[in-house]
Amino acid sequence: MKQEAKVYFCSSQQGRDAVFAALAAKVDKLVDLLDFSTIEKRDKVAVKMHLGFQDGYQTVPVFFVRRIVRAIKRAGGWPFVTDNPTAVYNAVDRGYTQETCGCPIIPVSGVKDGYTRPVTVNYKGIDKLQMCGALLDADVLISLAHSKGHACPGYGGAIKNLALGGYSAKSRWEKIHGVEQKIPYWDSEKCSPEHAQALVEACPCQALRYDAEKHKLTLLMYACMNQNCMQCLETDKDVGCLQIMPEFFASFQELMAISTKKVLETFDEDKRFFLNFALQVTPHCDCMGMAQPCVIPEIGVLGSRDIVAVESATLDLIGRVGLIEQSIPPYFKHVNLDPNVSLHPFERLWGAMKNPYIVIRYSEQLGLGTSQYELIEILSPEETGRMEPPKQVYERQPSFY
Numbered sequence: 572m573k574q575e576a577k578v579y580f581c582s583s584q585q586g587r588d589a590v591f592a593a594l595a596a597k598v599d600k601l602v603d604l605l606d607f608s609t610i611e612k613r614d615k616v617a618v619k620m621h622l623g624f625q626d627g628y629q630t631v632p633v634f635f636v637r638r639i640v641r642a643i644k645r646a647g648g649w650p651f652v653t654d655n656p657t658a659v660y661n662a663v664d665r666g667y668t669q670e671t672c673g674c675p676i677i678p679v680s681g682v683k684d685g686y687t688r689p690v691t692v693n694y695k696g697i698d699k700l701q702m703c704g705a706l707l708d709a710d711v712l713i714s715l716a717h718s719k720g721h722a723c724p725g726y727g728g729a730i731k732n733l734a735l736g737g738y739s740a741k742s743r744w745e746k747i748h749g750v751e752q753k754i755p756y757w758d759s760e761k762c763s764p765e766h767a768q769a770l771v772e773a774c775p776c777q778a779l780r781y782d783a784e785k786h787k788l789t790l791l792m793y794a795c796m797n798q799n800c801m802q803c804l805e806t807d808k809d810v811g812c813l814q815i816m817p818e819f820f821a822s823f824q825e826l827m828a829i830s831t832k833k834v835l836e837t838f839d840e841d842k843r844f845f846l847n848f849a850l851q852v853t854p855h856c857d858c859m860g861m862a863q864p865c866v867i868p869e870i871g872v873l874g875s876r877d878i879v880a881v882e883s884a885t886l887d888l889i890g891r892v893g894l895i896e897q898s899i900p901p902y903f904k905h906v907n908l909d910p911n912v913s914l915h916p917f918e919r920l921w922g923a924m925k926n927p928y929i930v931i932r933y934s935e936q937l938g939l940g941t942s943q944y945e946l947i948e949i950l951s952p953e954e955t956g957r958m959e960p961p962k963q964v965y966e967r968q969p970s971f972y
């Protein structure tokens with residue numbers, strides 16, 4: 572494996588108020604540097620995205636999708652944009668159509684989510700996941716991922732785009748999200764119904780649910796929005812029936828690494844490309860289907876042929892700029908803003924047990940790529956700031972006045 576992977580970076584910041592210094596020009600150059608020449612004539616190119624749900628508009632802008640699709644066609648490939656059937660069905664509401672993207676939009680697992688093939692994972696009692704057929708049909712994979720926070724691993728980008736987005740809804744919601752229930756965290760015999768109810772009431776995030784009929788306490792990992800609070804454990808200290816353990820949260824990330832590996836294995840190494848859009852970085856995933864305040868300053872676009880490197884670089888850049896504190900929604904309780912504590916912004920938000928680097932470590936161990944990278948900035952503000960300023964033109968050709 573390579574020692575250091577190249578990660579190209581287009582900053583949102585620009586050195587001139589000029590077209591040549593702005594993000595579109597930079598992303599075009601990034602695509603040139605990623606080098607689509609390994610795409611062969613007539614290759615079917617899956618542009619895997621998350622097209623969002625319902626009223627969420629903070630996804631990868633169709634503006635860039637169109638430019639990247641054009642570059643794939645120039646290289647001789649036949650692109651199609653793809654995501655789960657639900658997201659595809661009303662993608663038009665968020666501006667994604669064949670006309671705007673410049674290529675067909677295909678449900679990744681067929682019309683009724685059944686165009687899949689089982690792959691063996693054998694992880695904590697989960698034997699198989701259903702991988703999406705359109706990815707298996709493709710010759711080339713281009714991941715266009717929106718970088719944002721995520722309720723389970725703290726962060727979602729390129730890895731999440733494949734780890735969950737590459738599988739049927741049943742696999743995603745029942746198996747991958749269900750892995751959190753595979754590690755025992757509650758001793759039913761030690762816990763009375765009254766105590767279970769007290770635990771439920773202690774949680775400020777409604778992360779604990781109790782079914783009195785079944786005498787079953789469920790801890791919802793996604794809803795445990797900050798393990799800094801530990802109010803449940805405070806209530807439980809004299810009984811000792813509940814545990815909140817790092818392994819519980821890490822298992823989700825380990826399974827993400829495994830399921831991503833399975834997807835990547837279906838493509839030749841020189842036919843995989845990963846672009847992360849760290850723009851409009853929201854606290855929750857696009858799956859929420861709603862607009863959200865952006866909690867991280869605009870960063871830009873990153874691209875690499877190494878999925879681990881692009882994720883590491885994106886997380887590092889997010890870590891460098893930090894949270895926009897006034898944008899943190901009030902429903903995030905117990906956010907750790909202590910500057911003396913070293914935490915990634917998504918750990919501050921989602922709790923230290925949702926450390927977004929965990930999946931990086933698992934992915935590296937599984938051979939998906941390297942976290943060692945060389946960050947190559949394209950048309951940096953310093954560079955464009957030294958360039959000759961253009962004569963300002965406000966309504967360029969073609970013009971209709």
Ligand code: SF4
Binds near residue numbers: 778799800804
């Ligand atoms: S750690 Fe806090 S948020 Fe998580 S389950 Fe316990 S009380 Fe709820």
